[in-house]
Amino acid sequence: MIPTYAPMFLQIFVACLLAALFFTGATFLGGKVNKTPEKMKPFECGSESSGGNHLKLSVKFYLTAILFVVFDIESVFIYPWAVRFKELGWVGLFSMFTFLAVVVVALVYVVKKGALEWES
Numbered sequence: 001m002i003p004t005y006a007p008m009f010l011q012i013f014v015a016c017l018l019a020a021l022f023f024t025g026a027t028f029l030g031g032k033v034n035k036t037p038e039k040m041k042p043f044e045c046g047s048e049s050s051g052g053n054h055l056k057l058s059v060k061f062y063l064t065a066i067l068f069v070v071f072d073i074e075s076v077f078i079y080p081w082a083v084r085f086k087e088l089g090w091v092g093l094f095s096m097f098t099f100l101a102v103v104v105v106a107l108v109y110v111v112k113k114g115a116l117e118w119e120s
Helices: 002-029 059-076 078-083 085-113
Strands: none
Touching: 059 078, 059 085, 078 085
C-alpha cells in the first residue's frame, strides 16, 4: 500500500522542500528595500493613481469575481471528459450534457438576478 502512494508523498516532500528553500533564500539573500517617499506613493500600472489610496470595493466586485472562478472551475471539468470521450460512450455523453445543462441553468439564473451587471 505504501509503494502505491510513494510518488505522491515524494512530490509533496519536494514541493515543501522547494517552498522552504525559496522562502529562506528570499529572506536571507533578497535585497532590503529602502522606503523612500517616492517608493511609498501608490501607483496603478506605472501611472499615478487617480483615486483614493484605500478605496473599498463594492460587494458586486467580489460577487463577480467569485462567479468567474466558479464558472471557470466548472469549465475545467470538460477537459478530462474530452480526453476520454470515446471510452466513455453514450453514458459519458449524457452525463456531460447533464452537467452542461446545470451550468447553463446556473448562468441564466445569475444573469436574470443581475449579478453580472455593474450598475447599481
